[in-house]
Each structure stands twice: as C-alpha cells, then as structure tokens.
Amino acid sequence: MRIDVVLPCLNEAAALPWVLGRMPHGFRAIVVDNGSADGSAKIAAELGATVVSEPRTGFGAACHAGLTAATSDVVCFMDADASLDPEQLPRVSGPVMAGEADLVLGRRVRAPGASWPAHARLGNAVLARRLRRRTGSRLRDLGPMRASRRVALLRLGIVDRRFGYPLEMVLRAATARWRIAEVDVDYLPRNGRSKVTGTVRGTLRAVHDMRRVMARQDGTQDVST
Numbered sequence: 001m002r003i004d005v006v007l008p009c010l011n012e013a014a015a016l017p018w019v020l021g022r023m024p025h026g027f028r029a030i031v032v033d034n035g036s037a038d039g040s041a042k043i044a045a046e047l048g049a050t051v052v053s054e055p056r057t058g059f060g061a062a063c064h065a066g067l068t069a070a071t072s073d074v075v076c077f078m079d080a081d082a083s084l085d086p087e088q089l090p091r092v093s094g095p096v097m098a099g100e101a102d103l104v105l106g107r108r109v110r111a112p113g114a115s116w117p118a119h120a121r122l123g124n125a126v127l128a129r130r131l132r133r134r135t136g137s138r139l140r141d142l143g144p145m146r147a148s149r150r151v152a153l154l155r156l157g158i159v160d161r162r163f164g165y166p167l168e169m170v171l172r173a174a175t176a177r178w179r180i181a182e183v184d185v186d187y188l189p190r191n192g193r194s195k196v197t198g199t200v201r202g203t204l205r206a207v208h209d210m211r212r213v214m215a216r217q218d219g220t221q222d223v224s225t
C-alpha cells in the first residue's frame with residue numbers, strides 16, 4: 001500500500017536530491033512549491049517526485065495543497081530541507097497504519113552536530129508547553145514529520161494557511177478526541193538556514209501565527225480537557 005508524503009518546499013534545490021533519494025519504498029513524494037527561485041520544482045520533477053505548484057504563498061497553503069493532491073489512505077508531512085530523514089517515515093506512519101493512533105508527531109531529537117538555533121528551540125518549547133496545557137497531552141514538539149489519515153485530516157477543516165497550520169491540526173485533532181502519539185525522530189544538520197525559524201524575526205512571526213490560531217480556537221471551541 002502506498003503512502004503519500006507532502007513536502008512543502010521553498011528554495012530547497014540543494015536538499016532535494018538527498019531527501020528524495022532517501023524516500024523509502026512504498027512512499028510517494030509530493031513536493032509543493034510556491035514560487036521557489038532556485039529551480040526546486042524542476043529538480044523535484046526530474047528526481048521523480050509529484051510536483052504541485054501552489055499559487056498561494058505560505059507554509060499552510062502548501063501543506064493543504066499537498067493534502068488535497070494526495071490520494072493515499074495514510075498521508076505523511078515532512079520538511080523538504082534535509083533536517084529530517086525520510087527513512088524515518090515508516091516509524092511515524094506505522095502507528096497510524098496499525099490503527100494504534102489517529103495522528104503521529106515526530107518528536108525531534110537533535111542529532112550530534114545538528115544546528116537548531118536557541119531561539120527556534122525556545123519558540124518550539126513555549127508553543128509545545130501551551131499545546132500541552134490546551135490539550136492535556138504530553139506533547140513535546142510540534143512535529144515537523146507527522147502522519148494521519150487523509151480523509152480524516154480533510155474533515156478536520158484546518159483554515160490556517162500560514163505557519164499555524166500544523167498547530168491547528170493538533171488542536172482540532174485534540175478537540176475531536178483523536179489519539180495523538182509521539183515518536184522520536186532524528187533532527188539533523190540542515191542545508192542552509194531555516195526559512196521560518198532561522199532568524200529571530202522569523203521565529204517571532206511563526207509564534208505570532210500560532211498564537212493567532214490558538215486565539216481563534218479559543219473563540220470557537222474549547223480544546224482543553
């Protein structure tokens with residue numbers, strides 16, 4: 001059975017050969033590009049990936065376009081920047097395939113030498129703590145590598161199209177009483193600087209996006225347990 005893997009991609013030409021070359025058997029890469037200037041889309045297509053060109057900008061818009069393009073029962077998401085090893089996808093998708101979890105998040109464990117700026121770690125830790133309080137869960141990471149069922153995800157009705165998309169997914173899943181699990185994944189040294197959290201400004205923008213999602217959730221539904 002095939003599993004589609006959604007990879008939001010913004011100027012990741014340098015990372016794509018490694019990432020796509022390590023896609024395990026049975027996993028199909030769907031690279032969602034919205035305006036890379038470095039030929040990422042062309043390289044991804046040459047490497048055999050399915051390429052989706054999303055006209056709207058934003059990380060969440062790319063995730064949503066990839067989810068819409070996917071056709072498999074179970075769908076994974078991961079960054080395309082070589083900070084995560086696709087060989088770990090079976091570990092993340094396994095509990096969903098086995099019916100043991102509805103959403104699995106890869107908890108990043110920093111590999112030796114991996115660059116994970118302090119401000120990005122701090123931003124992630126603060127958001128994860130708020131997520132724990134909101135959901136009554138033990139989540140330690142926002143899970144850049146994750147897996148769930150496609151139709152169930154579409155039914156969640158995630159509206160954020162910016163960086164709040166992954167957070168909104170978890171909040172809505174918790175509200176719907178999904179079984180959410182975490183598994184460890186290696187966090188690796190990356191190619192170039194992170195687009196989103198590579199700078200303090202980018203991290204603050206991401207945190208702002210996520211707080212906006214939390215506030216919106218507060219206004220519409222109770223996600224605390």
Ligand SMILES: Nc1nc2c(ncn2[C@@H]2O[C@H](COP(=O)(O)OP(=O)(O)O[C@H]3O[C@H](CO)[C@@H](O)[C@H](O)[C@@H]3O)[C@@H](O)[C@H]2O)c(=O)[nH]1
Nearest residue numbers: 008009010034058059062079080081142144194195196197
């Ligand atoms: N298509 C598209 N892709 C994007 C965009 N912005 C970022 N990406 C892609 O999305 C992935 C993640 O972007 P990064 O720039 O590497 O994100 P990050 O700062 O490392 O943020 C990480 O931490 C978050 C939680 O703390 C995670 O939620 C996120 O997935 C990511 O791993 C990369 O593959 C990048 O190319 C965009 O606007 N459009």
